[in-house]
Each structure stands twice: as structure tokens, then as C-alpha cells.
Amino acid sequence: MAQLRHEKIVISTGRRSGLPVIVAVHSTALGQAVGGCRLWRYDDWRAGLEDALRLSNAMTLKCALAGVPWGGGKSVLPVPPRVELTPSLRRDLLHDLGDVVESLGGTYGVAEDVGTTAQDMATIAERTEFAYGLPQAAGGVGEPSAPTAAGVFDAILVTAEQVWGTRDLAGRQVGVVGLGQVGSRLATSLGAAGAKLVVTDVDRGKRELAEALGATWVEPEQALAIEADVLVPAALGGSLTPSTVGDLRCRAVVGPANNQLSDDGVAALLAQRGILWAPDFLVNAGGVLYGHEMEVGSRNHDTAMAAVTGIADTLRDVFARATHEGITPLAAANALAEDRIAAASAR
Numbered sequence: 001m002a003q004l005r006h007e008k009i010v011i012s013t014g015r016r017s018g019l020p021v022i023v024a025v026h027s028t029a030l031g032q033a034v035g036g037c038r039l040w041r042y043d044d045w046r047a048g049l050e051d052a053l054r055l056s057n058a059m060t061l062k063c064a065l066a067g068v069p070w071g072g073g074k075s076v077l078p079v080p081p082r083v084e085l086t087p088s089l090r091r092d093l094l095h096d097l098g099d100v101v102e103s104l105g106g107t108y109g110v111a112e113d114v115g116t117t118a119q120d121m122a123t124i125a126e127r128t129e130f131a132y133g134l135p136q137a138a139g140g141v142g143e144p145s146a147p148t149a150a151g152v153f154d155a156i157l158v159t160a161e162q163v164w165g166t167r168d169l170a171g172r173q174v175g176v177v178g179l180g181q182v183g184s185r186l187a188t189s190l191g192a193a194g195a196k197l198v199v200t201d202v203d204r205g206k207r208e209l210a211e212a213l214g215a216t217w218v219e220p221e222q223a224l225a226i227e228a229d230v231l232v233p234a235a236l237g238g239s240l241t242p243s244t245v246g247d248l249r250c251r252a253v254v255g256p257a258n259n260q261l262s263d264d265g266v267a268a269l270l271a272q273r274g275i276l277w278a279p280d281f282l283v284n285a286g287g288v289l290y291g292h293e294m295e296v297g298s299r300n301h302d303t304a305m306a307a308v309t310g311i312a313d314t315l316r317d318v319f320a321r322a323t324h325e326g327i328t329p330l331a332a333a334n335a336l337a338e339d340r341i342a343a344a345s346a347r
């Protein structure tokens, strides 16, 4: 039987919406468990639970590596097939989540994730004080994508340095999978740095942006096979599996998508293929770092953006440890996070 590694898991049927509400608190060893709320369609709520368990674990690692005194949590609002999420049902569902978050008394703080917005956080905040990332107009820090993209961009530079000995991206072919909030910002920065862009998205409306960036468009089914120096997964997670690793035609993978590996064993398969993978939960921590600075620290945009630069230093440490110990970057990142959690627990 798999060991339960979560401190608390709440699964309930929303009183107003009648829909499932899932909150997973993985660890509060470093502080309040924080993590976004994923509102997504699932065939079965249990797949949503699986996501909540995995994503909350990743949040613990992310906060530990980012050096912020927060633990790991996640909420998932799995919308069943054929349920039409009208604006009023959506509001009810968000209020149901707010009640669950409030009932946890601050153990878990909710922020936005795939399928939710800063405005949704304002709706949740009508039911709980533990909702973060509210719109700026409502006195919050707003959308975290810009700092997330900035952190991933820095991580791509560190990875380039590790592989080619130079941070210069001019002429490097970079494939960006997913041109959403983070992917579109990244593609813009990468293009400005001189990278040759190959992009894709399931939303064909993103072709316009691709054209504006002078990028080559490929169909989403070909995403993993993009021939590139660096592949940037910026859509949903789980795309790198034992069977898809063989399709890759890149030298490095660095992107914001959470939980890119279907399981930890994929890290070794990537290494065997000579593909350098920068751990997602390390490189996509820009939003968390920024959010922490703004919510708890200075509330100054420039200072908060400066905190994001720490990601590059940590990634350098992780690559160095991986090389020194002959382990994968995933194992090195996990070890570093566990060292920090153990040190905090001992204190």
C-alpha cells in the first residue's frame, strides 16, 4: 500500500454547487501550505484528486527550493463531463471552495492556477480570508504569470550555459508548447533574445501571436517532436512519459508546466537520452516568490521581481550537485528541498 504523505486531504460535495471540492495539504513544515486552485474538466473526480495530491507535493518542493516559508497545498475543482459551468454555478463552486479553505483555519492558502483567475480569487475571498493573488484593483498582487515567465527565462539561460557554455540564445531554436499566460510572455522574451521560435497551442487563435513573433507554427500533436535546442513545456503537465521521451528531438527541456514528468523514473530516461531537464517545480517558482514578497514582504513590485532572480542561482546549484553526485537534476532538486525541509523541521 502506498504511504500517505499528505497532512490533510479534504474531499467534499459543495453545498451550493453540488460539485466536488478537493483540497490537499501536503506539508506545513515550512509554513502555511499554499497552492493554486485548478478548475478543470475531468472524466472522474478521482483524477482530480490524483492531480491535487501530486501538485500539492510539488508545491512543498517548490516553496522549499524557492526559500519561502510556505508549505505545499493545492485545490482542485473537477468539473464532471456534461456539466455546464454557468457563471452562477461557477460562483457557487468558488464559494464552496472558500468555505472549505476557511474551515482549515489558515492551514491552506489558495491562489490561482490553470482554469482560475485573480478575479476568481476575489470571489473565493468573499468566503475566506485565506485567498491570495486577488486583482490589483481589489488590493491584491494580481496575476503571477509575468514573474513566473521571468524565472523560467532565467532558468533557460542557466540551462544554456550548462549545455553550451554560453547564455547567448541568438540563433538557438526554442520550441514553446502552449502560448497561454506564461508561454506567450516567454515566447516574446525568447524572441527578443534572438531565439528562433517554433510554437504550438491547441487554441488555434494563438496563431496570430505566433505570426506576430515571426515564429514557426506546428500542430499540437507534433509538440514533443519539435526539433529544438530547448523545448519549453508551457501547457499542462504529464506530457513526458516513458513512451514519449523517445519522441523528443531537443537537447534540453525547461518550462513552466507543472508536473511535466508522468513519474519520477522519466528523469532517468531523459538523462539516458542526453537531454538536460530543469526541474519544473524549481524553475516555475517565480509567481510564488513574487507572491510571497508582495503578500508578506515589501509589497514593492521591483523588490519582488528581484527575488525571482534566486531561481537561477538555485538551478545552478542543482545542476552542480547533479553533476558532482552523478544523479539526475530531479534527484538533486529533491535532495536540496528535503535538506531544507529537514533543517526547518529540526528548528
Ligand SMILES: NC(=O)c1ccc[n+]([C@@H]2O[C@H](COP(=O)([O-])OP(=O)(O)OC[C@H]3O[C@@H](n4cnc5c(N)ncnc54)[C@H](O)[C@@H]3O)[C@@H](O)[C@H]2O)c1
Residues within 6 Å of the ligand: 113, 114, 115, 144, 145, 146, 148, 177, 178, 179, 180, 181, 182, 183, 200, 201, 202, 203, 220, 223, 234, 235, 236, 237, 256, 257, 258, 284, 285, 287
Ligand atoms: N501562471 C503561472 O504563474 C504559473 C506558475 C507556475 C506554473 N504554471 C504552470 O505553467 C503552465 C501554463 O500556465 P499558464 O498560466 O500559462 O496557463 P494558461 O491556461 O494561460 O495557458 C496554457 C496554454 O496551453 C494551451 N494548451 C493546453 N493544452 C495544450 C496542448 N496539449 N498542446 C498545446 N497547447 C496546449 C492552452 O490552450 C493555453 O493557451 C501550467 O502547467 C501551469 O500550471 C503557471
